Amino acid sequence: MKKIFILTGEPSGDKLASKVIKEFKKDNSEIEYLSVGGENLEALGIKSIYDLKEITYIGFTNVIKNIFKINKKINETVKAIKDFNPDILFTVDSPDFTLRVAERVKKQEPKIKTIHYVAPQVWVWREGRVKKIKNYIDHILLLFNFEKPYFDKENMSNEFVVSEIEVLMPILLDFIKLMNKNYQDFIYIFHSTKQHYDLIQSYVKSQNISNCEIISDDKIKSHTLKKSVFAVAKSGTVSLEICKSKVPSIILYKMNFLNYLIVRSLIKVKFANIINIAAGKEVIPELLQSKCNPKDLFKSVSSFIDDPNKIKEQVEKTQSILNTFKTDISSSILASRALSKYL
Numbered sequence: 001m002k003k004i005f006i007l008t009g010e011p012s013g014d015k016l017a018s019k020v021i022k023e024f025k026k027d028n029s030e031i032e033y034l035s036v037g038g039e040n041l042e043a044l045g046i047k048s049i050y051d052l053k054e055i056t057y058i059g060f061t062n063v064i065k066n067i068f069k070i071n072k073k074i075n076e077t078v079k080a081i082k083d084f085n086p087d088i089l090f091t092v093d094s095p096d097f098t099l100r101v102a103e104r105v106k107k108q109e110p111k112i113k114t115i116h117y118v119a120p121q122v123w124v125w126r127e128g129r130v131k132k133i134k135n136y137i138d139h140i141l142l143l144f145n146f147e148k149p150y151f152d153k154e155n156m157s158n159e160f161v162v163s164e165i166e167v168l169m170p171i172l173l174d175f176i177k178l179m180n181k182n183y184q185d186f187i188y189i190f191h192s193t194k195q196h197y198d199l200i201q202s203y204v205k206s207q208n209i210s211n212c213e214i215i216s217d218d219k220i221k222s223h224t225l226k227k228s229v230f231a232v233a234k235s236g237t238v239s240l241e242i243c244k245s246k247v248p249s250i251i252l253y254k255m256n257f258l259n260y261l262i263v264r265s266l267i268k269v270k271f272a273n274i275i276n277i278a279a280g281k282e283v284i285p286e287l288l289q290s291k292c293n294p295k296d297l298f299k300s301v302s303s304f305i306d307d308p309n310k311i312k313e314q315v316e317k318t319q320s321i322l323n324t325f326k327t328d329i330s331s332s333i334l335a336s337r338a339l340s341k342y343l
Contacts (some may be wrong), residue, residue, distance in 0.1 A: 006036050008091075009097040014037045017040070018043065021046070023243070025044070054073065062158065088114075130153070130154045139158065165200060168252070168292075182298075213279060222247055230301060230304060231250075232250050240274060240322075250301060250304075253289075272288060275318055
């Protein structure tokens with residue numbers, strides 16, 4: 001059985017790590033985990049080798065004062081990781097602690113793959129630190145696009161993981177401005193994860209748009225969606241949720257042009273949305289790449305807002321397609337049976 005050790009250093013890292021592992025577990029069930037984590041990882045059934053409070057109270061920024069406590073805890077953690085012998089050491093944020101542990105683990109057990117999530121702020125201080133980090137971190141996950149050049153420069157394996165927000169938010173906000181010029185009675189609600197709430201909030205505040213709200217609570221998101229008159233969504237499983245709520249919608253997506261060419265060469269289906277793929281035609285408009293811009297988005301949405309019959313027609317078609325997806329047995333049971341065949 002494959003093993004992953006998850007190393008966090010504070011509650012925010014525990015929360016961030018739990019979101020990643022929750023998604024990871026959907027496609028990877030036969031994995032053994034151990035961690036230095038808190039209540040969020042614990043809720044996923046992942047044991048921590050000690051209480052997270054044992055390191056958060058020490059204060060790693062005050063190195064001189066706590067040097068002996070820090071070294072003792074680092075050594076204890078390194079030993080626990082080596083004893084667990086994971087395939088992957090997944091470190092999250094808190095670089096003063098997590099990266100020190102990763103460095104020692106990699107030196108003693110080079111076969112363990114190390115992946116770090118949330119880059120240290122190399123653009124603010126110690127830019128040369130990247131040269132050192134790449135010696136013991138195999139891959140680093142970045143939250144911001146401007147971080148990438150620092151790691152590319154040193155040929156360090158890296159990946160930018162919140163590009164959708166960076167690309168789509170400016171388009172969506174300009175679209176809202178166009179809507180506000182032509183319609184006076186709409187409120188625009190962004191459905192966000194708690195992890196990305198602050199980033200989305202910063203975009204909205206920068207544009208000074210008063211009729212925008214951001215919701216991250218799942219229960220409120222579900223309730224709000226059902227009360228919505230229209231939805232603009234990126235391509236993905238969220239589109240099915242929108243259709244199940246009988247809300248008319250438009251799909252949009254945009255990526256780096258080179259990446260788009262690669263994706264198009266690999267994917268043989270004509271559409272990006274599952275509903276359209278099932279229908280064999282565009283039931284839900286798809287604004288992809290060059291069409292994913294404020295003006296085309298406004299034109300498409302307003303054509304629905306101004307024509308109730310067009311809205312009714314789309315909802316009826318999506319419900320008909322959704323009915324073809326249904327079976328008498330739950331999808332989770334069918335999926336588990338499929339997995340069992342390969343064990």
